[in-house]
Amino acid sequence: MTTKHTLPVAVMALAVLVLWYAGAIWLNAPMATDALNRAGHDWTTADLIRATLAMKRPILPTPDQVALDLYNSLTGYPVTSIRNLLYHTGVTAGAALAGFGMGVVLGVALAAGIVQARTLESSLLPWVIASQTVPILAIAPMIVVILGNLGFTGLLPKAIIAMYLCFFPITIGMVKGLRSADPLTLDLMRTYSAGSAQTFRLLRLPASLPYLFTSLKIAVAASVVGAIVAELPTGGQAGLGARLLSGSYYGQTVQIWSALVMAALLSVTLVAAVSLAERALVPGGQGGAR
Amino acid sequence: MPAAQPAPLTLVPPAADAAPRTIVDVRNLTLTYQTADHPVYALSDVSLSISKGDFISLIGPSGCGKTTLMRVVADLEQPTSGEVTVNGMTPEQARLKRAYGYVFQAPALYPWRTVERNVMLPLEIMGLPRAERQQRAREQLDLVGLSGFERKFPWQLSGGMQQRVSIARALAFNPDLLLMDEPFGALDEITRDHLNLQLTRLWLGTRKTCIFVTHSIAEAVFLSTRIVVMSPRPGRILDVIDCDRDLPRERTLDIRESPEFQRIAHRVREGLMEGHSYDD
Numbered sequence: 001m002t003t004k005h006t007l008p009v010a011v012m013a014l015a016v017l018v019l020w021y022a023g024a025i026w027l028n029a030p031m032a033t034d035a036l037n038r039a040g041h042d043w044t045t046a047d048l049i050r051a052t053l054a055m056k057r058p059i060l061p062t063p064d065q066v067a068l069d070l071y072n073s074l075t076g077y078p079v080t081s082i083r084n085l086l087y088h089t090g091v092t093a094g095a096a097l098a099g100f101g102m103g104v105v106l107g108v109a110l111a112a113g114i115v116q117a118r119t120l121e122s123s124l125l126p127w128v129i130a131s132q133t134v135p136i137l138a139i140a141p142m143i144v145v146i147l148g149n150l151g152f153t154g155l156l157p158k159a160i161i162a163m164y165l166c167f168f169p170i171t172i173g174m175v176k177g178l179r180s181a182d183p184l185t186l187d188l189m190r191t192y193s194a195g196s197a198q199t200f201r202l203l204r205l206p207a208s209l210p211y212l213f214t215s216l217k218i219a220v221a222a223s224v225v226g227a228i229v230a231e232l233p234t235g236g237q238a239g240l241g242a243r244l245l246s247g248s249y250y251g252q253t254v255q256i257w258s259a260l261v262m263a264a265l266l267s268v269t270l271v272a273a274v275s276l277a278e279r280a281l282v283p284g285g286q287g288g289a290r
Numbered sequence: 291m292p293a294a295q296p297a298p299l300t301l302v303p304p305a306a307d308a309a310p311r312t313i314v315d316v317r318n319l320t321l322t323y324q325t326a327d328h329p330v331y332a333l334s335d336v337s338l339s340i341s342k343g344d345f346i347s348l349i350g351p352s353g354c355g356k357t358t359l360m361r362v363v364a365d366l367e368q369p370t371s372g373e374v375t376v377n378g379m380t381p382e383q384a385r386l387k388r389a390y391g392y393v394f395q396a397p398a399l400y401p402w403r404t405v406e407r408n409v410m411l412p413l414e415i416m417g418l419p420r421a422e423r424q425q426r427a428r429e430q431l432d433l434v435g436l437s438g439f440e441r442k443f444p445w446q447l448s449g450g451m452q453q454r455v456s457i458a459r460a461l462a463f464n465p466d467l468l469l470m471d472e473p474f475g476a477l478d479e480i481t482r483d484h485l486n487l488q489l490t491r492l493w494l495g496t497r498k499t500c501i502f503v504t505h506s507i508a509e510a511v512f513l514s515t516r517i518v519v520m521s522p523r524p525g526r527i528l529d530v531i532d533c534d535r536d537l538p539r540e541r542t543l544d545i546r547e548s549p550e551f552q553r554i555a556h557r558v559r560e561g562l563m564e565g566h567s568y569d570d
Contacts, residue, residue, distance in 0.1 A: 184398040187366055191392040192415045193385050202411065206402045283402050283443060 020063050027059040028052035061254045069258045082238065089262050091239040095155050096227035096270070099162025100220050106163060107170025107219070108212075114171070115178040115204070116196070132168045136161065136226065141233040158239075162226030166219035173215025177208025213278040220270045228263060240266075313467055313499045314340040314363055319372035321358060321525075331524030332358045336372070338518060338527065342466070345493055345500045347510035347517045349558060355525025356503045356518075360469050363501065364392055376467065388416065390467040391460030395475055397452035399444040399459075406431065406440035409459045416463060430458035433492060450474075450481040454488075461496070468500045475505065483543055486512055490541055507562075508546060511555050515539075519561035529561040 032051040036043045043051075053062050061069075070085065077084040110128060113120045140161050147157040181203050189199045231241025240259045247256035321333040333355040340346050348356035361367040362374055365381035376384035384390065391412075399408045409427040418426075431437055434454040444452055453473050460468060474482045490513055493500055504510050510517050511533060519529040536550040545551055 182398070184394050184396055185400065188392070188394065188398050189415075190366060191364060191385065191390070192412045193388060194415045198415055202415070203400070206400065209402070283404075 017063055020060075021053070024058065024060045024062045025049055025052045028055055031055065031059065057251050058253055061257050065254050066257045066261055069254045070261060073258065085240075085243070085258060085262050088238055088240050088243050088259070089266055092224065092227045092231065092241065092263070093266055093270075095158035095230065095239070096162050096220075096223040096266075098155060098159035099164075099226055100166055100223040100270075102159060102163040103166035103219055103223060104170060104216070107167040107215070108174055110167070110171045111174030111178060112200075114175050116200070128168065128171055131164070136165055136229055139164070140229050144230070144233050158227050158230035161230035162223040165222040165226035169215045169218040169222065170212070173211045173218075174208055177211025178204045180211060181207040209278075209282050213274065213282065216274045216278075217271050220274050221267045224263060224267045224270065311342040312339055313342050313344070313377060314338070314501070315373075315375045316359070316363070317373045319359070319362065319374060320370050321355070321362065321367065322370045333362070333369070334524035334526045336525070336527055338530075340499060340501065342499055343497050343515075345490075345502065345513055345515045347502045347504055347514040348520060349504055349507065349510045349517060350520030350525075350528075350562065351522055353522040353525070354520040355522070356520050357471055358525065359520075360471055360501055360503055364390060364469055388412075388463060389465060390469050391463070391465040393453075393456055393460045393468070393470040393473045395472045397444065397449075397456040399452055399455055401444055403444075404440065405436065405442050405444065405447070405455050408444065408455055409462050411459065412463045426462055427458075430462050431455070433461065433495075434458045435488065448481075450477050450485060453477065454485065457489075457492075461492075466498060468498050470500065470502045472503050472505065474509070482506075482509065487543060489513060494540060507555050507558050510558060511537075511551055512541060512543075512546060517554070517558055519558055521562075521564070528564060529557070531557055531561075 029048065029052055032048055032055065036048060036051060052058070054065075055061075058065070073083065073085040079086050079090075081087060110124065114124060143161055143164070144157045147153070147160065178200075185203055185207075186199070189203055194202070227239070228241040228244070231239040232245055240263050243259040244256055247253070247259060316336055316338040319333055319336040320331075323330040323332055336355070336359060338346075338359075348359060350356050358367055362369050363376060363381060365385040374381050377387075377389050379387070379389070399405075400411065403411065406424070406427050409430055410423040413423040413426060428437070428440065431440060434457055436451060436454055436458065439447065439451070439455075444455065447455065457470075457473065460470075474485050477485065486509055493513075500513075502510075502513060515532070515534040517531040517533060518527055519531065520526065521528050531554060533554055536554065537545065537548075
């Protein structure tokens with residue numbers, strides 16, 4: 001990051017923190033007032049603010065509470081411990097990446113089919129689109145139950161739900177990408193009497209990469225959401241979704257927010273990894289512009 | 291009509307081919323597009339014979355079918371009726387045998403490939419070994435004056451350089467026939483002059499048969515051995531002008547000031563005006 005960008009980024013981060021603290025004071029004030037009144041002493045506004053920022057089960061925990069919880073969890077226990085958030089993040093990341101991998105294969109295969117065979121566009125694409133109108137929250141438990149019946153538990157059901165969310169943007173982006181080669185370059189391949197497999201490999205596929213990577217960034221973030229959603233009905237003991245669920249059972253809002261922050265960090269990391277791969281594979285970073 | 295006087299200018303190369311071989315033969319070619327309301331007559335009864343080593347320019351206003359004619363020769367369009375042979379084969383057979391190189395209006399370079407790998411593309415499709423691909427690409431880039439730009443990407447080059455890369459790419463697999471569709475149409479006058487000079491040298495050096503589509507009279511006269519003047523609605527041939535008799539094969543830019551050049555240009559212009567209907 002250049003120094004030119006440091007200031008705006010810092011200002012934005014500061015604004016978010018200020019808003020967060022203000023929100024915490026505002027949301028936690030009623031409960032804090034109750035507690036202070038019950039204690040029976042006189043209290044000032046400063047007492048109230050101090051109380052809202054240090055509650056055990058706040059409506060909205062403060063950033064420092066979340067940061068402390070994260071720090072304790074990450075440094076207080078070995079990575080293999082169920083009390084370490086990194087362990088849960090690893091479980092979720094595993095399911096998300098497995099689902100992402102399956103989603104890439106499925107999404108690219110569907111797109112290739114749709115582009116190479118015109119009939120597939122009218123017969124397949126409506127189903128692809130319809131699949132995304134079903135809320136993932138409704139379909140996730142069914143997938144878990146069905147796969148559980150077939151004897152599949154653990155990572156696979158979660159990966160399939162993640163895949164369900166992430167193949168769609170890949171298919172749509174890839175179809176557009178595979179069709180993005182301009183007519184002149186297609187004519188050119190014809191003058192070389194290139195076969196359709198050669199045209200696909202040497203022209204359509206490389207032309208689609210900028211579109212594919214845009215889709216991959218959306219898909220990898222969606223795969224994290226899919227994996228977390230999948231962890232809710234599986235009743236799993238591990239994973240960020242399980243942490244969210246147990247946090248809400250016991251009113252551990254700080255724990256919930258820690259898990260949320262970890263989920264966000266995981267998504268950011270994965271999207272950044274996709275961006276790095278893009279920079280390595282798409283020369284010049286010209287994107288779709290030509 | 292051009293006077294039959296001998297060319298007074300510099301060395302005319304001896305006629306090496308006593309009986310020049312016909313490379314492209316077009317007979318009674320008609321091509322009609324069916325549109326929703328009425329048919330469009332892109333080409334009507336066009337006949338043309340092109341010999342080995344010819345440089346033929348197709349000139350005419352928009353819609354006269356000059357690009358269509360070349361696309362038929364390249365098997366990129368199918369004629370409604372008439373016969374076309376390329377090297378004695380049908381256009382499709384010729385295309386499958388990679389008998390020609392095609393240069394489009396736009397460079398049509400692949401932005402994800404370096405200049406060198408763009409030139410190597412046809413060789414890759416033909417399955418040449420890597421070392422030979424690279425060697426041929428270097429030779430062709432040298433021929434169009436782009437040595438040292440092998441590792442650049444297309445967007446790092448100017449428009450004229452990009453078009454030169456696309457010419458190198460068309461030459462890479464050494465086809466006998468070169469089809470060029472307004473390759474310099476989008477370039478400025480100075481660049482165009484420069485590339486015309488390079489192209490005429492290239493043509494003299496390689497002895498390839500060229501078909502060249504253009505809007506520019508000066509360009510057509512400067513480059514061609516024969517100029518085919520076409521007119522629109524329906525697309526047809528109005529006049530075929532032989533420049534070889536009055537202009538030397540080896541040409542420099544100052545030839546454009548000569549009376550022979552002016553006379554041929556005048557005849558081309560007259561042909562174009564005759565074919566141009568001002569009713570639309």
